[in-house]
Amino acid sequence: MLGRIIQESLRTSTSAARLAFVGVAAPPRSGKKILGMLEKMPIMIERLTIPGPAGPLEALLEWDPERPAPLAVLVCHPHPLFGGTMHNKVVYRAAKGALVAGAVTLRFNFRGVGNSGGGYDSGIGERDDARAALDYLSGRFPTLPLAMIGFSFGSLVALAVGASDERVRWLVGLGLPVESSDFSFLGDCRKPKLIVQGTMDPFGPREKLKKVFDTFAEPKELRWVEGVDHFFTGKLEEVQSAVEKFLAGAAKRPK
Numbered sequence: 001m002l003g004r005i006i007q008e009s010l011r012t013s014t015s016a017a018r019l020a021f022v023g024v025a026a027p028p029r030s031g032k033k034i035l036g037m038l039e040k041m042p043i044m045i046e047r048l049t050i051p052g053p054a055g056p057l058e059a060l061l062e063w064d065p066e067r068p069a070p071l072a073v074l075v076c077h078p079h080p081l082f083g084g085t086m087h088n089k090v091v092y093r094a095a096k097g098a099l100v101a102g103a104v105t106l107r108f109n110f111r112g113v114g115n116s117g118g119g120y121d122s123g124i125g126e127r128d129d130a131r132a133a134l135d136y137l138s139g140r141f142p143t144l145p146l147a148m149i150g151f152s153f154g155s156l157v158a159l160a161v162g163a164s165d166e167r168v169r170w171l172v173g174l175g176l177p178v179e180s181s182d183f184s185f186l187g188d189c190r191k192p193k194l195i196v197q198g199t200m201d202p203f204g205p206r207e208k209l210k211k212v213f214d215t216f217a218e219p220k221e222l223r224w225v226e227g228v229d230h231f232f233t234g235k236l237e238e239v240q241s242a243v244e245k246f247l248a249g250a251a252k253r254p255k
Contacts, residue, residue, distance in 0.1 A: 042066050043099070050108065050136045053128045055117015059108035059136075060086060062099055070251035071170075072104040072137050072144040076130055076154030078175075080113045080120050090151045090174055093236045097243030098149065102251060104141055108133045110157075123157060130161045138167055145169045147247060152203070152230065156181045163189040170250045172196070172243060175230050177203040178212045186216040193220045194246040196239055198228035221246065 048059040063069055075098070077091045078084030085091075086107035098105045110126045111118030118125065130148075138146060147170035150158025155173035162168040163185055171193045176183060180203065186193065193216060197209050206224075213222050223242045228235050 048108075048136075049115075050133055052111065052117065052132045054111045054119070054121070054125055056115070057108050057111070057117075057129055057133060058086075058113075058115040059106060059133065061104070061106050061140075062095065063104040064099070064102070067102055069104045069141070069144060070102050071147055071247065072141045073098040073106070073147045073149060073247065074130065074134055074137055074158070075105060075107045076126075076148070076150035076158040077107070077110065077113075078152035078154050080110050080126070080153075084153060085109055085113055088151065089236060090232060090239060091154070093240040094149045094151065094172070094174060094243050097240040098147075098247055100240075101244045101247040103147070103247055104137075104144065106133060106137050123153065126153075126157050127161050130157050131165070134161065134165065134167065147172065147250065149174065149243065151175055152177055156183070159183065159193075160185055163191065170194075170247065172246060174239060174243075175201060175204060175232070176209060176212070178209050179203050179205065183212055184215065188217055190217050190219075192250060194223065194242065195221070196223045196225060196242050198225050198230060198232055198235075200228055201230045203230050 042065060044063055044065050046061040048061055050057040050059050075091055075095050077086050077088050086109050091107060095105045095107050109116040110129050112120050146168045148158040148162035148168050149172040151174040155176050159171055159173050162171045169191060171191055174196045176195060195213055197204055199206050225232055225235050225238050232239050
């Protein structure tokens with residue numbers, strides 16, 4: 001049983017409203033093509049409260065009701081103690097990449113963040129939070145294959161949970177903090193993996209990230225975003241595009 005789910009469903013009808021609805025005030029100079037695609041999509045969003053192991057988990061579910069979804073994606077945000085939330089710019093862009101690829105996307109706040117109950121638990125309890133969100137997504141869309149995406153701290157959570165959960169078929173890690181975290185569990189994970197990293201990321205330096213990536217089992221793909229820091233400043237559209245391309249390709253592979 002998923003427990004009681006508190007939902008608020010919204011739908012837009014005008015172009016301006018759709019852009020506001022997905023959280024975009026105005027199209028940037030770059031990325032107008034993707035935003036144009038979003039503008040034409042009858043996007044639905046549900047504001048959810050998902051039962052979690054330490055209390056309710058605040059979440060947002062997005063999808064296009066007029067387009068059969070090929071997969072469902074769970075997105076995990078960066079470190080709760082350093083301002084990480086499901087509204088982080090990188091998380092937002094990753095979710096939009098998944099949405100443009102046709103996926104149902106679910107973002108949520110870890111315990112102690114926003115309106116989610118509980119408190120920070122050093123990444124251990126946060127993995128349980130991700131499993132609870134995954135249970136909700138799987139229960140809500142039982143016929144869809146699943147993917148997990150995570151940024152920074154969220155990449156460790158998403159990749160660890162996704163690697164060990166048989167329901168999850170694809171993994172995406174953005175800004176892996178390899179200086180402080182152990183990703184050795186991906187050494188024998190045979191699920192398709194996409195890693196997107198900035199070449200100037202101090203938390204995942206290029207040389208060290210490459211050495212760690214080399215230990216990951218195939219299939220795997222490494223996408224460098226040139227000249228950017230941990231937060232992909234100025235090139236978020238490249239992150240969104242990489243996620244969209246990977247998931248769109250994943251959806252076309254035989255199940």
